[in-house]
Amino acid sequence: MADFYRAEKLNDRMTAVISLTGEIMYLISGEKKSVLIDTCVGAGNLRAFVETLTDKPLTVLLTHGHIDHAMGAPEFADGCEIYMNHADAELYLRMNDVEGRKGYVMAGLGGKMPEGLEDTFLPPTELDFKDLKDGDSFDLGGTTVEVYALPGHTPGSMVMLVPEERILILGDACNNATFLFDGDSLTVEEYRENLIEVQNRLEGRFDSTCLCHHVIKASKDMINSAINVCDDIMKGNTDDVPFDFMGQQAFVAKKASECFVRLDGGEGNIIYNKEKIHKKEVTR
Template sequence: MIDYYKPEKIDGQLTAIRSRSGEIMYLIEGTERAFLIDTCLGIRGLKKLIKTLTEKPLSVILTHGHVDHAMGAPEFDTVYMNHKDKEVCRQHSPLQERRGYIAASIGGEEPWLLDDDNFVPPMPPDYHELKDGAVFELGGISLEVFELAGHTKGTMVVLIPEKRILITGDACNTATFLFDENSLPVEAYRENLLRLQQKLEGRFDRVFMMHHQMEASKDLLKNVTEVCSDIMEGNADDEAFPFMGNTYYIAKKADKQFIRADKREGNIIYNKQKIFKEGLGK
């Protein structure tokens, strides 16, 4: 088995699980049941690790259908995902897609990558529909799930109200990717950010992300909303951002770890053809 995952206890009910390629998953355990948020790239060993961390009945919430978040789902019996991301999940499932992503993330291809037995088969499980406003009771702790479309059409965030923690995943982070065919225009994303902030006003004090850096400030959503406004008003720095043979733009100047030059938090990498809902010429 590949030693790809490492648990990191946050408290008695919450564990972060880090992958070698930089993804972060979250295990939340109540008195009656447990939930895993995201499943990484489908490298075997995740389910076995989870069994060492909890004996409670386990369900999975996928924040969205991308290769680095959803591919381990077939290992688990009960999986929830927004059905708007079914197609993107299907597109990202092939082993070749996963191998390429992993090699790029860990700094090169390694022999174990060539062995199919190290991967969960690329067959999507029978997902349960995950809808905006869904509530899951775990026993002494609960999860509330909200849609924040932008990164993909079906991207979700998870609130743990008892802990006042919001898990934003890729929906909003220090470098929100907003440029491919599955993402929304900046204007539509900004509207969704504002709508979510109204719903969650005063309900969280901490924000957890899912790549490399675990925690952000509670102002992350507000900060990224302001970045959207700067892009729309022509006030972005617009540094070129080459990615997989294309060139996109990072709104605020930042280093390779996405730490902004102005020391503020939150950024967007976007396609200049996808700024306004009706096209660039608005």
């Protein structure tokens, strides 16, 4: 079987773990412990691969409960603490179907399953996740991982700061194609408020961001760029390119290439549902 994962060392503390389908996980190591951020689709023997990169006690942190980020968590259930925000618990269970995960991999690889990979898919597994909460901090020994809530993409989406490296790992909470259109996502207006809150809380504490799909590094302005895209959506100042994803219809706010590089040279983009732009008014 061809290797489903490869590693790219970013600095003395951080290594990116990249799947064939383009998901990017992050292994962060201190003097005493390591943290793995995200676990991909639950295939390809991720734990065995990670254990070639570190021999330190391992904790798993999930940015959110989606099919391409959380499904490998059961592989670490023996001997590792696994954290996910409980707001995404039901979402995790809904995403855990094996055939759905196989379909996701094949869609990302042009309809072809790599030889031998199919036999490595984990069965659907319920886990007793530890609740990953806003403000949590993990001391790895000279290296710290701080956790902040950034709901929008999902109710339980979290971002992780490595202050010693001045890097903010954004997961899918904010990137070049933030999905904000399905039944689990918040409205654009709510998402904008959450972006502003995180931006204000972390102002001056990071110099770059890391993403979890295709591109590792992005600028420190990614969150601010996403705020500007939210503003444009709310003002109707968007390109509104039709987008079809697994039968769901949405719109890409800013024209972009197939790899989601914005054609206007900007950074950050949102794929949204026109029925979920503004917060719903609360009636009494």
